[in-house]
Amino acid sequence: MFEPLDLQTPQLAVGLGFVFAIAGAAILAHATWRRRRLQAWAAGESRRFEGTDSRGERPDAPRDVRIETIAGLVALLLGTAGIVYGMVGQEQQNAVLESNTIAKYPQVQEVEPQEWHGNLLEAEVTTVDGERLPVRILFDSETGEPTVQGDHPELGIQE
Known part of the structure; x- marks a missing residue:
């Protein structure tokens, strides 16, 4: 996937x-x-x-x-x-990480990479509503699966 x-x-x-x-x-x-x-x-x-x-x-x-x-x-x-x-x-790579993130989080429309820390990306995402959010996305090194870190109810993520 x-x-x-x-x-x-x-x-x-x-x-x-x-x-x-x-x-x-x-x-x-x-x-x-x-x-x-x-x-x-x-x-x-x-x-x-x-x-x-x-x-x-x-x-x-x-x-x-x-x-x-x-x-x-x-x-x-x-x-x-x-x-x-x-x-x-x-x-x-930026196109792949954006497509992977959109595939898992359909509320995300665009991902703008800011800074990498190993497999963790600090990025700014734009939602389908046009809202820009700073997020931290952890990518699995084997599969490329993204996991947004933190509490982001606008993306459907609550911890």
Whole structure:
């Protein structure tokens, strides 16, 4: 009757996406600096880079810079893909939690997630009468079944 929720994958994908995106940007910045250094040495303007190491003087340095640029672009692409995947997954998760809540509590028309605490969601629900209520909803990790915590007679729940 209820769809299970995946509470970890979207957040993990976004977190790893940010790590890869930041690493990719750093790699690209370094590759750009190395490329500019090689161009300066080739043009005889090495004074701008005095005191730096001589790695750029090796014959295979331009190839290394190309590989570094490609690695940076790949890491940036992976990071962006992870962030997009996580955001889409989060939107799907919100749709599933709303449909599960509406299936169990037909008085609920809309669920607006606020903050997660493990399997407990603090949310604001809109009833069919248009009333907005702050509630705490506990989701079963196996089945996705929601249970509204507290006394809410407007939802048909009294403890």
